[in-house]
Amino acid sequence: MNGAAIVWFRNDLRLHDNVTLTEAIRKSERVYPVYCFDPRHFAETELELPKTGSYRAQFLLESLQDLRNNLRSIGSDLIIRQGVPESVIPQLAKEVGASGVFASKEVTFEEISVEKQIEDKLSPVGIELELIWQSTLLHVDDIPWPINNVPDIFSQYRREAEKITKVRDTVPTPQSLNSIDPTEPNDIPSLEQLGLSYVEIDERAVLPFRGGETAGLARLHDYFWEKDCLKSYKETRNGMLGADYSSKFSAWLANGSLSPRTIYEEVKRYERERVKNKSTYWMVFELLWRDYFRFITKKYGNRIFQFGGIQEASPDLRDDIALFHKWKNGETGVPFIDANMREINATGFMSNRGRQNVASFLTKDLKVNWTWGASYFETMLIDYDVCSNWCNWNYVAGVGNDPRANRYFNIMSQAQRYDAQGAYVRHWIPELSDVPGKKVHYPTEIPQMELANMGVRLGEDYPEPLVAFSKWLY
Template identity: 50%
Template sequence: MKTAIVWFKTDLRLYDNEALIKAIAQSEEIIPVYCFDDAHFETTQYGFKKIGNYRAQFLLESLQDLDNSLRKMGSGLVILKGKPEVEIPKIVEEYRALKVFAKREVAFEEKQTENLVQTALFKLRCELETFSTSTLYHAEDLPFAIKDIPDVFTTFRKKTELDATVRAVFKAPITITSPEIPEIILPTLKELDLRFSSIDSRAAIQFKGGETEAMKRLNHYFFESKSVSAYKETRNGMVGEDYSSKFSAWLALGCISPRAIYHEIKKYENENEANDSTYWLVFELLWRDFFRFMFKKYQTKFFLYSGIKSDKVNSKALNKKLLSQWINGTTPSEFINANMLELKKTGFMSNRGRQNVASYFCNELNMDWRIGAAYFESQLIDYDVCSNWGNWAYLAGVGNDPRKHRYFNIEKQANDYDKDSSFRKLWLLQNY
């Protein structure tokens, strides 16, 4: 019997999951697995948990939802915990699997783990086959080789839009043939050395993990509320559920694919209208692609203080007092404080807020931008390695910004984007 393992990572979905579909097509039986990688639950060199409470909760919900969906098809999810390069080969031996199907990684640590697993599997005469499942445009369809991708987004976008097309989605399987898979036992937050944190009731949205919830959100934002038709005008908002799509958390864990969103946009445009706003959502998905391809091109450079530039001055020393004020929302700036409190109490922050607090960190506090990026990594529900580190490098002036030094006038930004102080009042009530 030809048995294959499907190793789920940040692709926790059945719809438009090429690794899963190819595994089903090439095998007689498949074993879906997810491995809680010990390295993801350690404290980083910057002093923060790699995965914080909010993101861990979202992950557990997403895995439970994936298991529910798999069971309806005659399968289920096997949960492993430890080092993937140890645990994946063990399950390969247990089921005598000939092949492991998985999502292809681009960021440095993830790529290292993938290589370690591949080496361990090679010794067992088991093949690891990976698929590019997390971008809107497939890397093979780009009008340039990875090493030649333009470092300026606008150049990348214009040529890609002109010369590349978005591939069709892979439909979700109807049935999956698996041996009997025991009932799922997910680790508790306590076992992961974390604790439950309820999302503050003032949150812009109460995120819940899983493909089911991702599809609900998609349907709400497009077809129930038609909010997508005003996206370009409202996307810089800061209060409420529908000023932006809020797809980011589900995209980050792969509960939905960018291609699925793209094709729903096209469906929406056919049924309703195509305008600047519907295009702008595709534009934002392209930004996400851009950072992924930049990580393929530059590998470790986005984790260096000098980023992808070579002319950055020496790193600034850590100031623990200023860092604490920034994290806890006790800086001299009310606008920064409101945004940082939102992040601390909900695991989310608006795009406008993120740009401002990152600019403040780099320009006003003059600290190593990677400390800020590492705090975001720990705190954000929608943390995505390429988008997070790529955007922080951009704001720090060591990434893909063609303008060398982007500086935000925080007070002007507050007046422009929180004119009536409603956002500041929401989070700093006692001060108003």
């Protein structure tokens, strides 16, 4: 391949360790980077919410501005287009006289469908579409199974993958880009132009998330080297308050502003220069979980989005919209659940511990359709990753990759374990702090009768939240 090439940026919004961009530069004389705003990503879901909400969209816009700035620093620019990629990309390829289009390979149905339609339009006119795998720590071609044989239990996958598979080296960041300006690059749209409203992130948020690889690399450096948090990551990762109980890399990983292999190489450098312990291993362990859900999505395809999940089960759940709204608004009367839901609503983020608990509560206690919860997270989360989100919800709902049948999170014991002093609950439910002389009290045992009846009571004449919270005070 020679002449001009398009690099279609998707969930790989970076210059560092970008194999797609590297290959385009190596094989082409001129490279035209482009990002396409697909209107389907901002359409309403069945819950009458935008598929991409304001928090994630703002993070995306910041990431694209940073990508544009970085491309300009090496003599290029980012072409912005709006419309369905299967129309926009072939048209742009003709405009610039491209002989090839390079893009990262995705694994979910909608994205694969777009890839196929683009290829069908490019191939007859002699333009090649080259799709490159670069979304995971371990390359799909290096794991010791064909995709259809990837184990359905993570521990089995991890043991074999760790033993056999080597992480490929990162590729260098390009220092210049052989690109000219063939067409109007266009401005990056505003939230309003995408049909969204700006939402101010609550000052109580764990971190002032800023999109883009510059911010992502800065967070990596700060967390590992400046604050030296990696050495205790395993002990603190289940925290719920503050910037540094966990890495928060997920936001930058989700849209590809940060490469998982770059994180891995920094872990290895940290182990050489500072300490190698369970925490440094656990950081890599979490990246392997992320990989696993992507491989499972590739294996099972659309089943991860369906009510029966990858098990094709028949969960005993119902479409109770009133209960769902109580849950999503943080108005169930159960402080530990409500505090977590208020956090995601106010910031676009929630801890991993919180996500597991609110998902379990929706599906196991309220018995509400799990796909609604997954869809709500898709709208709200800054760090939404399609594979991790939907596979995790499969897992908690009991229709996914869980070796333990009927997994259940005891909300009371979880609250006692992870928020024993009630600091997290008071942080997000100030009403509890406003009651003089009272402290949050978590029973040591679950009030089984209350939880058994909660779905019925919440759907009927349930008391106002503060009244319901009063039984948690002493």
